[in-house]
Amino acid sequence: MPFHFNYSIMTNNQANCLFCNNKSVCFKELTGDELARITENKVEISYKKDETIIKQHGFASNIYFIKKGLVKIYLENTDRNLIIEIGGEGKVLGLTSLNHTKHYMFSATAIENVVLCEISMDVINEIMQTNQYFNRQVISTLNTTIEKILKKLYCISHKHLNGRLAEALLCFADDIYKSHKFTLGISRKDLSDITNMATENVVRLLKEFNEKKYIKLTGKNIEILNYSALKQLSR
Amino acid sequence: MPFHFNYSIMTNNQANCLFCNNKSVCFKELTGDELARITENKVEISYKKDETIIKQHGFASNIYFIKKGLVKIYLENTDRNLIIEIGGEGKVLGLTSLNHTKHYMFSATAIENVVLCEISMDVINEIMQTNQYFNRQVISTLNTTIEKILKKLYCISHKHLNGRLAEALLCFADDIYKSHKFTLGISRKDLSDITNMATENVVRLLKEFNEKKYIKLTGKNIEILNYSALKQLSR
DNA sequence: CGCGAGCTTGACGTTGTTCAACTAGAGTGG
DNA sequence: CCACTCTAGTTGAACAACGTCAAGCTCGCG
Numbered sequence: 001m002p003f004h005f006n007y008s009i010m011t012n013n014q015a016n017c018l019f020c021n022n023k024s025v026c027f028k029e030l031t032g033d034e035l036a037r038i039t040e041n042k043v044e045i046s047y048k049k050d051e052t053i054i055k056q057h058g059f060a061s062n063i064y065f066i067k068k069g070l071v072k073i074y075l076e077n078t079d080r081n082l083i084i085e086i087g088g089e090g091k092v093l094g095l096t097s098l099n100h101t102k103h104y105m106f107s108a109t110a111i112e113n114v115v116l117c118e119i120s121m122d123v124i125n126e127i128m129q130t131n132q133y134f135n136r137q138v139i140s141t142l143n144t145t146i147e148k149i150l151k152k153l154y155c156i157s158h159k160h161l162n163g164r165l166a167e168a169l170l171c172f173a174d175d176i177y178k179s180h181k182f183t184l185g186i187s188r189k190d191l192s193d194i195t196n197m198a199t200e201n202v203v204r205l206l207k208e209f210n211e212k213k214y215i216k217l218t219g220k221n222i223e224i225l226n227y228s229a230l231k232q233l234s235r
Numbered sequence: 236m237p238f239h240f241n242y243s244i245m246t247n248n249q250a251n252c253l254f255c256n257n258k259s260v261c262f263k264e265l266t267g268d269e270l271a272r273i274t275e276n277k278v279e280i281s282y283k284k285d286e287t288i289i290k291q292h293g294f295a296s297n298i299y300f301i302k303k304g305l306v307k308i309y310l311e312n313t314d315r316n317l318i319i320e321i322g323g324e325g326k327v328l329g330l331t332s333l334n335h336t337k338h339y340m341f342s343a344t345a346i347e348n349v350v351l352c353e354i355s356m357d358v359i360n361e362i363m364q365t366n367q368y369f370n371r372q373v374i375s376t377l378n379t380t381i382e383k384i385l386k387k388l389y390c391i392s393h394k395h396l397n398g399r400l401a402e403a404l405l406c407f408a409d410d411i412y413k414s415h416k417f418t419l420g421i422s423r424k425d426l427s428d429i430t431n432m433a434t435e436n437v438v439r440l441l442k443e444f445n446e447k448k449y450i451k452l453t454g455k456n457i458e459i460l461n462y463s464a465l466k467q468l469s470r
Numbered sequence: 471c472g473c474g475a476g477c478t479t480g481a482c483g484t485t486g487t488t489c490a491a492c493t494a495g496a497g498t499g500g
Numbered sequence: 501c502c503a504c505t506c507t508a509g510t511t512g513a514a515c516a517a518c519g520t521c522a523a524g525c526t527c528g529c530g
Binding site for chain 1: 341363367372378379
């Protein structure tokens, strides 16, 4: 009975948002009714590594709330990509298309297995009509985004290669993996798209950091040995 | 009677926002009451060229609505600045600090004589409590800002010097001065802060564009002669 | 075992910055 | 009104940073 089987998956995907205990700060203050509306208009989906979640220039019909896993958010181009941010648990994607353009400004791809909630943009618009607090949270989130992008802009325009790579490594340790020892889920090419340098230079600099004992490098495993030296470089 | 004289200036500065006919899109849908509240909590100020309007990291106590003139909006740093945008009539400064941080993210300086309305952040916050439409306009404005910054990020990370300068010149012609012939209000140094290159390279490239008849250059006067060649370069 | 993708290495060329010197023009004081 | 100074603009040459190219390597996989 394939139909019944599918239906069972659907109900599972419709888990009530009211009882979800990893809500984004955006959704914290929604009323029971509003959460019910979202529950009706969302699906929970799993993406495997390398699957595309959002495609730049595509119609912005949904927003995405990441429950688990990491995604890369990037600007696409014929010759080269630029990764703006690695987003993890709690990150909401797509708010930047609210009330502005009907299209997504960037692409997003899973860099490990990801579980997320896809929420219809229509419901979000609906809730924005009535819930002030939600609006303010959206504004706050957008301004956090602006600050991050400005930091990125500053980093790429002012820092040399070693500073940019050092900053990226510290970001992985502090914000993404929250440990001085981590296994990088991305390729050297992705690292070069984050730091905006040639892949060869990523390799060379990682090697140099390793030789200088700033990090311990074993393939994709990285351990930060000299945090302050990297911090210094990133200035 | 100096006191009386000052008072007269004050009343002049308190011109009723209701009758202001160059409102930003943000303020278009405010009620009469709300405009009255703004009228009570705003001052109209004139800035001369090179005067600082907003200082990065300063307390974000006000937002600024530009009625006339051009400002440069830039990230400051000990060694070097990066101009994010040249803002003109209708531009609102300071929204990026709403509900997020108590500080301004950037500096802003007049690059010609500027007339603007300084509006207390408190009133803006107050209006955001009650007027949905205003909130949505703020969100829309913030998303426009994000799109601009992403474009800038892309430009600086992917394009060579000539492409970046060509883009800047086209931006002046199309968006800022709205004419193929204009007198640049900024220095070569400012141009280098816009395009993120050494001032010497701005000079060299302007000279090159002039020799190739892409532009006609006479000091600060620039005329775009070969629009499509510049457009091509900026890719 | 052989294939291919991602990774690594070194040599080389290009791009863009830095430095130093010079010029033009605007403002200042005698 | 003229010398003086100061700043912005300009030029060329040396240099550093970075990207490109070509080749070799490694490891997982069919």
